[in-house]
Amino acid sequence: MPPSTPRAPAKASGLDCRLAVLGADVRLTPHRREVFDVLAASTDHPTAYDILDRVKSRAPHISLATVYNCLEHLTTHGLIKQVHLERGQSRYCANLHEHVHFHCETCGKVIDAHPATDFDPAKFWNLPKGTRVTRTDLAIHGTCDACAAKS
Amino acid sequence: MPPSTPRAPAKASGLDCRLAVLGADVRLTPHRREVFDVLAASTDHPTAYDILDRVKSRAPHISLATVYNCLEHLTTHGLIKQVHLERGQSRYCANLHEHVHFHCETCGKVIDAHPATDFDPAKFWNLPKGTRVTRTDLAIHGTCDACAAKS
DNA sequence: ATTAGAATTGGAATGATTCTAAATGGAACG
DNA sequence: CGTTCCATTTAGAATCATTCCAATTCTAAT
Structure with missing residues:
Protein backbone atom coordinates (compact mmCIF):
# COMPACT_ATOMS: atom_id res chain seq x y z
CA MET A 1 0.00 0.00 0.00
CA HIS A 97 35.14 33.64 11.80
CA GLU A 98 37.64 34.30 9.05
CA HIS A 99 40.91 32.87 10.28
CA VAL A 100 43.95 30.82 9.36
CA HIS A 101 45.73 28.02 11.20
CA PHE A 102 49.13 28.15 12.74
CA HIS A 103 50.61 24.67 13.18
CA CYS A 104 53.55 24.09 15.51
CA GLU A 105 55.78 21.46 13.91
CA THR A 106 57.39 20.69 17.26
CA CYS A 107 54.45 20.08 19.60
CA GLY A 108 51.69 19.69 17.01
CA LYS A 109 49.53 22.41 18.54
CA VAL A 110 47.17 24.28 16.22
CA ILE A 111 46.26 27.89 16.89
CA ASP A 112 43.68 30.05 15.15
CA ALA A 113 45.03 33.34 13.89
CA HIS A 114 42.64 36.13 12.97
CA PRO A 115 43.20 38.72 10.30
CA ALA A 116 44.91 41.94 11.31
CA THR A 117 43.77 43.60 8.13
CA ASP A 118 41.65 42.78 5.14
CA PHE A 119 42.90 39.97 2.95
CA ASP A 120 41.88 39.07 -0.58
CA PRO A 121 43.87 36.20 -2.12
CA ALA A 122 43.01 37.30 -5.65
CA LYS A 123 45.06 40.45 -5.06
CA PHE A 124 48.22 38.49 -4.35
CA TRP A 125 48.21 35.58 -6.75
CA ASN A 126 47.73 35.45 -10.47
CA LEU A 127 44.82 33.08 -10.97
CA PRO A 128 43.76 32.22 -14.52
CA LYS A 129 40.96 34.41 -15.88
CA GLY A 130 37.52 32.99 -15.21
CA THR A 131 38.51 31.21 -12.01
CA ARG A 132 35.89 31.35 -9.26
CA VAL A 133 37.12 31.24 -5.66
CA THR A 134 34.87 29.73 -3.02
CA ARG A 135 37.25 29.42 -0.11
CA THR A 136 40.88 29.66 0.85
CA ASP A 137 42.80 27.65 3.42
CA LEU A 138 46.00 29.09 4.76
CA ALA A 139 48.18 26.97 7.01
CA ILE A 140 51.20 28.60 8.61
CA HIS A 141 53.79 26.10 9.82
CA GLY A 142 56.57 26.83 12.25
CA THR A 143 57.43 26.82 15.93
CA CYS A 144 55.10 28.15 18.57
CA ASP A 145 56.14 30.58 21.26
CA ALA A 146 56.53 27.90 23.96
CA CYS A 147 58.58 25.53 21.78
CA ALA A 148 60.74 28.36 20.45
CA ALA A 149 61.52 29.43 24.03
CA LYS A 150 62.71 25.90 24.93
CA SER A 151 65.23 25.65 22.11
CA MET B 1 85.45 -8.89 14.19
CA HIS B 97 59.27 28.92 -6.58
CA GLU B 98 56.99 30.66 -4.14
CA HIS B 99 53.49 29.75 -5.16
CA VAL B 100 50.08 28.66 -3.93
CA HIS B 101 47.71 25.99 -5.20
CA PHE B 102 44.38 26.51 -6.81
CA HIS B 103 42.18 23.44 -6.56
CA CYS B 104 39.13 23.02 -8.78
CA GLU B 105 36.41 21.34 -6.72
CA THR B 106 34.61 20.25 -9.89
CA CYS B 107 37.30 18.54 -11.96
CA GLY B 108 39.97 18.13 -9.28
CA LYS B 109 42.63 19.90 -11.28
CA VAL B 110 45.39 21.66 -9.34
CA ILE B 111 47.05 24.77 -10.73
CA ASP B 112 50.09 26.63 -9.40
CA ALA B 113 49.50 30.34 -8.92
CA HIS B 114 52.45 32.65 -8.53
CA PRO B 115 52.51 35.81 -6.48
CA ALA B 116 51.57 39.03 -8.21
CA THR B 117 53.11 41.03 -5.42
CA ASP B 118 55.08 40.38 -2.27
CA PHE B 119 53.30 38.43 0.43
CA ASP B 120 54.14 38.16 4.10
CA PRO B 121 51.60 36.25 6.21
CA ALA B 122 52.75 37.94 9.41
CA LYS B 123 51.40 41.22 8.03
CA PHE B 124 47.90 39.87 7.70
CA TRP B 125 47.36 37.61 10.68
CA ASN B 126 47.92 38.17 14.35
CA LEU B 127 50.23 35.38 15.41
CA PRO B 128 51.20 35.08 19.08
CA LYS B 129 54.43 36.86 20.00
CA GLY B 130 57.46 34.61 19.70
CA THR B 131 56.01 32.44 16.94
CA ARG B 132 58.51 31.42 14.27
CA VAL B 133 57.19 30.82 10.77
CA THR B 134 58.99 28.32 8.57
CA ARG B 135 56.54 27.92 5.74
CA THR B 136 53.01 28.73 4.66
CA ASP B 137 50.65 26.67 2.55
CA LEU B 138 47.81 28.45 0.88
CA ALA B 139 45.16 26.44 -0.94
CA ILE B 140 42.54 28.28 -2.93
CA HIS B 141 39.46 26.20 -3.65
CA GLY B 142 36.87 26.99 -6.26
CA THR B 143 35.92 26.37 -9.87
CA CYS B 144 38.44 26.57 -12.67
CA ASP B 145 37.90 28.53 -15.84
CA ALA B 146 36.88 25.51 -17.94
CA CYS B 147 34.42 24.15 -15.34
CA ALA B 148 32.95 27.61 -14.70
CA ALA B 149 32.33 28.04 -18.44
CA LYS B 150 30.40 24.75 -18.61
CA SER B 151 27.95 25.65 -15.85
C1' DA C 1 -0.68 1.57 16.56
C1' DT C 2 1.52 1.76 11.88
C1' DT C 3 4.74 3.20 8.84
C1' DA C 4 8.35 5.53 6.31
C1' DG C 5 12.27 7.87 6.43
C1' DA C 6 16.24 9.29 9.03
C1' DA C 7 19.73 8.33 12.38
C1' DT C 8 22.59 5.21 14.66
C1' DT C 9 25.15 1.16 15.30
C1' DG C 10 29.07 -2.45 15.10
C1' DG C 11 31.72 -4.47 12.16
C1' DA C 12 33.59 -5.21 7.55
C1' DA C 13 35.86 -3.07 3.72
C1' DT C 14 38.72 0.22 1.57
C1' DG C 15 42.56 3.13 0.42
C1' DA C 16 46.81 5.31 1.34
C1' DT C 17 50.77 4.89 3.53
C1' DT C 18 54.30 2.91 6.48
C1' DC C 19 56.74 -0.92 8.26
C1' DT C 20 59.54 -5.08 8.02
C1' DA C 21 62.61 -8.42 6.88
C1' DA C 22 65.02 -10.25 3.16
C1' DA C 23 67.62 -9.52 -1.20
C1' DT C 24 70.63 -6.66 -4.00
C1' DG C 25 74.33 -3.84 -5.41
C1' DG C 26 78.15 -0.85 -5.37
C1' DA C 27 82.40 0.94 -2.89
C1' DA C 28 86.20 0.61 0.21
C1' DC C 29 89.27 -2.37 2.40
C1' DG C 30 92.48 -5.69 2.31
C1' DC D 1 89.78 -9.22 -7.17
C1' DG D 2 87.16 -11.15 -3.20
C1' DT D 3 85.01 -9.73 1.16
C1' DT D 4 82.45 -6.83 3.95
C1' DC D 5 79.57 -3.04 4.94
C1' DC D 6 75.82 -0.32 4.42
C1' DA D 7 72.35 2.04 1.76
C1' DT D 8 68.83 0.96 -1.36
C1' DT D 9 65.26 -1.71 -3.10
C1' DT D 10 61.72 -5.01 -2.87
C1' DA D 11 57.24 -7.64 -1.94
C1' DG D 12 54.13 -8.22 1.12
C1' DA D 13 52.26 -7.50 5.80
C1' DA D 14 50.60 -4.20 8.97
C1' DT D 15 48.57 0.05 10.28
C1' DC D 16 45.71 3.94 10.33
C1' DA D 17 41.87 6.82 9.19
C1' DT D 18 37.87 6.73 7.07
C1' DT D 19 33.90 5.02 4.55
C1' DC D 20 30.64 1.56 3.57
C1' DC D 21 27.01 -1.67 4.75
C1' DA D 22 23.25 -4.04 6.53
C1' DA D 23 20.60 -4.34 10.54
C1' DT D 24 18.36 -1.91 14.30
C1' DT D 25 16.26 1.95 16.59
C1' DC D 26 14.03 6.27 16.69
C1' DT D 27 10.79 9.98 15.42
C1' DA D 28 7.00 12.05 13.59
C1' DA D 29 3.14 11.87 10.61
C1' DT D 30 -0.65 9.07 9.41
Whole structure:
Protein backbone atom coordinates (compact mmCIF):
# COMPACT_ATOMS: atom_id res chain seq x y z
CA MET A 1 0.00 0.00 0.00
CA PRO A 2 2.10 2.92 -1.21
CA PRO A 3 1.26 6.23 0.44
CA SER A 4 -0.50 8.65 -1.84
CA THR A 5 1.57 11.67 -0.79
CA PRO A 6 5.35 11.92 -0.24
CA ARG A 7 6.26 12.36 3.38
CA ALA A 8 8.14 15.45 4.42
CA PRO A 9 11.42 14.93 6.31
CA ALA A 10 11.01 14.68 10.05
CA LYS A 11 10.63 18.01 11.76
CA ALA A 12 11.98 19.36 15.01
CA SER A 13 10.74 17.86 18.26
CA GLY A 14 11.46 17.96 21.95
CA LEU A 15 14.56 15.81 21.60
CA ASP A 16 15.44 17.41 18.36
CA CYS A 17 16.44 20.98 17.70
CA ARG A 18 17.54 23.34 15.03
CA LEU A 19 20.19 25.95 14.79
CA ALA A 20 20.12 28.86 12.41
CA VAL A 21 23.56 29.44 10.96
CA LEU A 22 24.46 31.62 8.04
CA GLY A 23 20.81 31.82 7.12
CA ALA A 24 20.46 28.02 6.91
CA ASP A 25 18.16 26.06 9.14
CA VAL A 26 20.07 23.00 10.30
CA ARG A 27 18.44 20.04 11.95
CA LEU A 28 20.33 18.80 14.98
CA THR A 29 19.61 15.46 16.58
CA PRO A 30 20.86 14.97 20.14
CA HIS A 31 24.07 13.33 18.97
CA ARG A 32 24.75 16.06 16.45
CA ARG A 33 24.12 18.59 19.15
CA GLU A 34 26.60 16.87 21.52
CA VAL A 35 29.24 16.71 18.84
CA PHE A 36 28.67 20.34 17.97
CA ASP A 37 28.76 21.43 21.62
CA VAL A 38 31.98 19.52 22.28
CA LEU A 39 33.62 21.12 19.29
CA ALA A 40 32.30 24.59 20.10
CA ALA A 41 33.84 24.23 23.57
CA SER A 42 37.22 23.16 22.14
CA THR A 43 39.91 25.42 20.80
CA ASP A 44 42.46 22.70 20.08
CA HIS A 45 41.15 21.43 16.74
CA PRO A 46 40.36 17.89 17.87
CA THR A 47 40.34 14.84 15.63
CA ALA A 48 37.35 12.52 15.27
CA TYR A 49 38.81 10.28 18.00
CA ASP A 50 39.35 13.22 20.34
CA ILE A 51 35.74 14.22 19.81
CA LEU A 52 34.54 10.66 20.41
CA ASP A 53 36.38 10.65 23.76
CA ARG A 54 34.89 13.96 24.82
CA VAL A 55 31.34 13.19 23.71
CA LYS A 56 31.45 9.82 25.49
CA SER A 57 31.37 11.49 28.90
CA ARG A 58 27.91 12.83 28.02
CA ALA A 59 26.67 10.13 25.66
CA PRO A 60 28.57 6.95 26.61
CA HIS A 61 27.10 4.77 23.86
CA ILE A 62 27.92 6.94 20.87
CA SER A 63 29.97 5.17 18.21
CA LEU A 64 32.86 6.37 16.10
CA ALA A 65 30.74 5.91 12.98
CA THR A 66 28.14 8.27 14.42
CA VAL A 67 30.78 10.84 15.29
CA TYR A 68 31.97 10.71 11.68
CA ASN A 69 28.38 10.97 10.42
CA CYS A 70 27.69 13.94 12.66
CA LEU A 71 30.90 15.69 11.70
CA GLU A 72 30.09 15.19 8.05
CA HIS A 73 26.57 16.53 8.48
CA LEU A 74 27.78 19.55 10.45
CA THR A 75 30.52 20.22 7.91
CA THR A 76 28.26 20.04 4.86
CA HIS A 77 25.78 22.35 6.59
CA GLY A 78 28.45 24.87 7.37
CA LEU A 79 28.34 24.72 11.17
CA ILE A 80 31.90 23.53 11.48
CA LYS A 81 34.98 23.28 9.32
CA GLN A 82 37.19 20.33 8.52
CA VAL A 83 40.89 21.16 8.63
CA HIS A 84 43.72 19.33 6.86
CA LEU A 85 47.11 20.48 8.03
CA GLU A 86 49.10 17.38 7.28
CA ARG A 87 48.25 13.95 6.10
CA GLY A 88 46.64 11.68 8.64
CA GLN A 89 43.68 12.53 10.76
CA SER A 90 41.37 15.38 9.84
CA ARG A 91 40.82 18.00 12.49
CA TYR A 92 37.66 19.95 13.12
CA CYS A 93 37.00 23.52 14.08
CA ALA A 94 33.84 25.37 15.13
CA ASN A 95 35.34 28.82 14.66
CA LEU A 96 33.47 30.26 11.70
CA HIS A 97 35.14 33.64 11.80
CA GLU A 98 37.64 34.30 9.05
CA HIS A 99 40.91 32.87 10.28
CA VAL A 100 43.95 30.82 9.36
CA HIS A 101 45.73 28.02 11.20
CA PHE A 102 49.13 28.15 12.74
CA HIS A 103 50.61 24.67 13.18
CA CYS A 104 53.55 24.09 15.51
CA GLU A 105 55.78 21.46 13.91
CA THR A 106 57.39 20.69 17.26
CA CYS A 107 54.45 20.08 19.60
CA GLY A 108 51.69 19.69 17.01
CA LYS A 109 49.53 22.41 18.54
CA VAL A 110 47.17 24.28 16.22
CA ILE A 111 46.26 27.89 16.89
CA ASP A 112 43.68 30.05 15.15
CA ALA A 113 45.03 33.34 13.89
CA HIS A 114 42.64 36.13 12.97
CA PRO A 115 43.20 38.72 10.30
CA ALA A 116 44.91 41.94 11.31
CA THR A 117 43.77 43.60 8.13
CA ASP A 118 41.65 42.78 5.14
CA PHE A 119 42.90 39.97 2.95
CA ASP A 120 41.88 39.07 -0.58
CA PRO A 121 43.87 36.20 -2.12
CA ALA A 122 43.01 37.30 -5.65
CA LYS A 123 45.06 40.45 -5.06
CA PHE A 124 48.22 38.49 -4.35
CA TRP A 125 48.21 35.58 -6.75
CA ASN A 126 47.73 35.45 -10.47
CA LEU A 127 44.82 33.08 -10.97
CA PRO A 128 43.76 32.22 -14.52
CA LYS A 129 40.96 34.41 -15.88
CA GLY A 130 37.52 32.99 -15.21
CA THR A 131 38.51 31.21 -12.01
CA ARG A 132 35.89 31.35 -9.26
CA VAL A 133 37.12 31.24 -5.66
CA THR A 134 34.87 29.73 -3.02
CA ARG A 135 37.25 29.42 -0.11
CA THR A 136 40.88 29.66 0.85
CA ASP A 137 42.80 27.65 3.42
CA LEU A 138 46.00 29.09 4.76
CA ALA A 139 48.18 26.97 7.01
CA ILE A 140 51.20 28.60 8.61
CA HIS A 141 53.79 26.10 9.82
CA GLY A 142 56.57 26.83 12.25
CA THR A 143 57.43 26.82 15.93
CA CYS A 144 55.10 28.15 18.57
CA ASP A 145 56.14 30.58 21.26
CA ALA A 146 56.53 27.90 23.96
CA CYS A 147 58.58 25.53 21.78
CA ALA A 148 60.74 28.36 20.45
CA ALA A 149 61.52 29.43 24.03
CA LYS A 150 62.71 25.90 24.93
CA SER A 151 65.23 25.65 22.11
CA MET B 1 85.45 -8.89 14.19
CA PRO B 2 84.21 -5.33 14.59
CA PRO B 3 85.86 -2.85 12.22
CA SER B 4 88.27 -0.49 13.93
CA THR B 5 87.07 2.58 12.05
CA PRO B 6 83.53 3.62 11.08
CA ARG B 7 82.93 3.56 7.36
CA ALA B 8 81.78 6.69 5.59
CA PRO B 9 78.52 6.45 3.62
CA ALA B 10 78.95 5.46 -0.01
CA LYS B 11 79.97 8.29 -2.28
CA ALA B 12 78.87 9.27 -5.74
CA SER B 13 79.67 6.88 -8.58
CA GLY B 14 78.93 6.41 -12.23
CA LEU B 15 75.41 5.15 -11.55
CA ASP B 16 74.94 7.59 -8.77
CA CYS B 17 74.77 11.36 -8.89
CA ARG B 18 74.27 14.40 -6.81
CA LEU B 19 72.28 17.56 -7.20
CA ALA B 20 73.03 20.80 -5.44
CA VAL B 21 69.79 22.44 -4.34
CA LEU B 22 69.39 25.33 -1.93
CA GLY B 23 72.98 24.85 -0.82
CA ALA B 24 72.42 21.20 0.12
CA ASP B 25 74.21 18.35 -1.55
CA VAL B 26 71.67 15.64 -2.22
CA ARG B 27 72.60 12.12 -3.19
CA LEU B 28 70.46 10.77 -6.01
CA THR B 29 70.36 7.09 -6.88
CA PRO B 30 69.05 6.17 -10.34
CA HIS B 31 65.55 5.59 -8.98
CA ARG B 32 65.50 8.85 -7.08
CA ARG B 33 66.68 10.56 -10.24
CA GLU B 34 63.86 8.98 -12.29
CA VAL B 35 61.25 9.97 -9.73
CA PHE B 36 62.61 13.50 -9.60
CA ASP B 37 62.74 13.79 -13.39
CA VAL B 38 59.18 12.53 -13.78
CA LEU B 39 57.95 15.04 -11.23
CA ALA B 40 59.99 17.89 -12.70
CA ALA B 41 58.37 17.17 -16.07
CA SER B 42 54.85 17.18 -14.57
CA THR B 43 52.72 20.21 -13.82
CA ASP B 44 49.65 18.33 -12.66
CA HIS B 45 50.67 17.53 -9.08
CA PRO B 46 50.67 13.75 -9.42
CA THR B 47 50.03 11.31 -6.61
CA ALA B 48 52.45 8.50 -5.68
CA TYR B 49 50.49 6.12 -7.93
CA ASP B 50 50.60 8.56 -10.85
CA ILE B 51 54.35 8.83 -10.39
CA LEU B 52 54.73 5.06 -10.22
CA ASP B 53 52.89 4.75 -13.54
CA ARG B 54 55.07 7.34 -15.23
CA VAL B 55 58.36 6.06 -13.86
CA LYS B 56 57.48 2.51 -14.92
CA SER B 57 57.92 3.37 -18.59
CA ARG B 58 61.60 4.04 -17.88
CA ALA B 59 62.20 1.67 -14.96
CA PRO B 60 59.63 -1.14 -15.31
CA HIS B 61 60.59 -2.96 -12.12
CA ILE B 62 60.32 -0.09 -9.68
CA SER B 63 57.96 -0.76 -6.79
CA LEU B 64 55.45 1.50 -5.07
CA ALA B 65 57.46 1.25 -1.84
CA THR B 66 60.49 2.62 -3.66
CA VAL B 67 58.48 5.47 -5.10
CA TYR B 68 57.35 6.35 -1.58
CA ASN B 69 60.93 6.08 -0.31
CA CYS B 70 62.22 8.30 -3.08
CA LEU B 71 59.47 10.88 -2.60
CA GLU B 72 60.20 10.98 1.11
CA HIS B 73 63.93 11.39 0.53
CA LEU B 74 63.39 14.12 -2.06
CA THR B 75 60.89 15.90 0.20
CA THR B 76 63.09 15.87 3.30
CA HIS B 77 66.00 17.15 1.22
CA GLY B 78 63.94 20.00 -0.17
CA LEU B 79 63.99 19.03 -3.85
CA ILE B 80 60.24 18.61 -4.04
CA LYS B 81 57.19 19.50 -2.00
CA GLN B 82 54.40 17.36 -0.67
CA VAL B 83 50.97 18.92 -1.09
CA HIS B 84 47.83 18.18 0.92
CA LEU B 85 44.75 19.76 -0.56
CA GLU B 86 42.14 17.39 0.75
CA ARG B 87 42.25 14.21 2.67
CA GLY B 88 43.26 11.16 0.67
CA GLN B 89 46.32 10.85 -1.48
CA SER B 90 49.22 13.25 -1.10
CA ARG B 91 50.30 15.08 -4.21
CA TYR B 92 53.81 16.12 -5.12
CA CYS B 93 55.22 19.19 -6.77
CA ALA B 94 58.70 20.03 -8.07
CA ASN B 95 57.98 23.75 -8.38
CA LEU B 96 60.17 25.33 -5.72
CA HIS B 97 59.27 28.92 -6.58
CA GLU B 98 56.99 30.66 -4.14
CA HIS B 99 53.49 29.75 -5.16
CA VAL B 100 50.08 28.66 -3.93
CA HIS B 101 47.71 25.99 -5.20
CA PHE B 102 44.38 26.51 -6.81
CA HIS B 103 42.18 23.44 -6.56
CA CYS B 104 39.13 23.02 -8.78
CA GLU B 105 36.41 21.34 -6.72
CA THR B 106 34.61 20.25 -9.89
CA CYS B 107 37.30 18.54 -11.96
CA GLY B 108 39.97 18.13 -9.28
CA LYS B 109 42.63 19.90 -11.28
CA VAL B 110 45.39 21.66 -9.34
CA ILE B 111 47.05 24.77 -10.73
CA ASP B 112 50.09 26.63 -9.40
CA ALA B 113 49.50 30.34 -8.92
CA HIS B 114 52.45 32.65 -8.53
CA PRO B 115 52.51 35.81 -6.48
CA ALA B 116 51.57 39.03 -8.21
CA THR B 117 53.11 41.03 -5.42
CA ASP B 118 55.08 40.38 -2.27
CA PHE B 119 53.30 38.43 0.43
CA ASP B 120 54.14 38.16 4.10
CA PRO B 121 51.60 36.25 6.21
CA ALA B 122 52.75 37.94 9.41
CA LYS B 123 51.40 41.22 8.03
CA PHE B 124 47.90 39.87 7.70
CA TRP B 125 47.36 37.61 10.68
CA ASN B 126 47.92 38.17 14.35
CA LEU B 127 50.23 35.38 15.41
CA PRO B 128 51.20 35.08 19.08
CA LYS B 129 54.43 36.86 20.00
CA GLY B 130 57.46 34.61 19.70
CA THR B 131 56.01 32.44 16.94
CA ARG B 132 58.51 31.42 14.27
CA VAL B 133 57.19 30.82 10.77
CA THR B 134 58.99 28.32 8.57
CA ARG B 135 56.54 27.92 5.74
CA THR B 136 53.01 28.73 4.66
CA ASP B 137 50.65 26.67 2.55
CA LEU B 138 47.81 28.45 0.88
CA ALA B 139 45.16 26.44 -0.94
CA ILE B 140 42.54 28.28 -2.93
CA HIS B 141 39.46 26.20 -3.65
CA GLY B 142 36.87 26.99 -6.26
CA THR B 143 35.92 26.37 -9.87
CA CYS B 144 38.44 26.57 -12.67
CA ASP B 145 37.90 28.53 -15.84
CA ALA B 146 36.88 25.51 -17.94
CA CYS B 147 34.42 24.15 -15.34
CA ALA B 148 32.95 27.61 -14.70
CA ALA B 149 32.33 28.04 -18.44
CA LYS B 150 30.40 24.75 -18.61
CA SER B 151 27.95 25.65 -15.85
C1' DA C 1 -0.68 1.57 16.56
C1' DT C 2 1.52 1.76 11.88
C1' DT C 3 4.74 3.20 8.84
C1' DA C 4 8.35 5.53 6.31
C1' DG C 5 12.27 7.87 6.43
C1' DA C 6 16.24 9.29 9.03
C1' DA C 7 19.73 8.33 12.38
C1' DT C 8 22.59 5.21 14.66
C1' DT C 9 25.15 1.16 15.30
C1' DG C 10 29.07 -2.45 15.10
C1' DG C 11 31.72 -4.47 12.16
C1' DA C 12 33.59 -5.21 7.55
C1' DA C 13 35.86 -3.07 3.72
C1' DT C 14 38.72 0.22 1.57
C1' DG C 15 42.56 3.13 0.42
C1' DA C 16 46.81 5.31 1.34
C1' DT C 17 50.77 4.89 3.53
C1' DT C 18 54.30 2.91 6.48
C1' DC C 19 56.74 -0.92 8.26
C1' DT C 20 59.54 -5.08 8.02
C1' DA C 21 62.61 -8.42 6.88
C1' DA C 22 65.02 -10.25 3.16
C1' DA C 23 67.62 -9.52 -1.20
C1' DT C 24 70.63 -6.66 -4.00
C1' DG C 25 74.33 -3.84 -5.41
C1' DG C 26 78.15 -0.85 -5.37
C1' DA C 27 82.40 0.94 -2.89
C1' DA C 28 86.20 0.61 0.21
C1' DC C 29 89.27 -2.37 2.40
C1' DG C 30 92.48 -5.69 2.31
C1' DC D 1 89.78 -9.22 -7.17
C1' DG D 2 87.16 -11.15 -3.20
C1' DT D 3 85.01 -9.73 1.16
C1' DT D 4 82.45 -6.83 3.95
C1' DC D 5 79.57 -3.04 4.94
C1' DC D 6 75.82 -0.32 4.42
C1' DA D 7 72.35 2.04 1.76
C1' DT D 8 68.83 0.96 -1.36
C1' DT D 9 65.26 -1.71 -3.10
C1' DT D 10 61.72 -5.01 -2.87
C1' DA D 11 57.24 -7.64 -1.94
C1' DG D 12 54.13 -8.22 1.12
C1' DA D 13 52.26 -7.50 5.80
C1' DA D 14 50.60 -4.20 8.97
C1' DT D 15 48.57 0.05 10.28
C1' DC D 16 45.71 3.94 10.33
C1' DA D 17 41.87 6.82 9.19
C1' DT D 18 37.87 6.73 7.07
C1' DT D 19 33.90 5.02 4.55
C1' DC D 20 30.64 1.56 3.57
C1' DC D 21 27.01 -1.67 4.75
C1' DA D 22 23.25 -4.04 6.53
C1' DA D 23 20.60 -4.34 10.54
C1' DT D 24 18.36 -1.91 14.30
C1' DT D 25 16.26 1.95 16.59
C1' DC D 26 14.03 6.27 16.69
C1' DT D 27 10.79 9.98 15.42
C1' DA D 28 7.00 12.05 13.59
C1' DA D 29 3.14 11.87 10.61
C1' DT D 30 -0.65 9.07 9.41
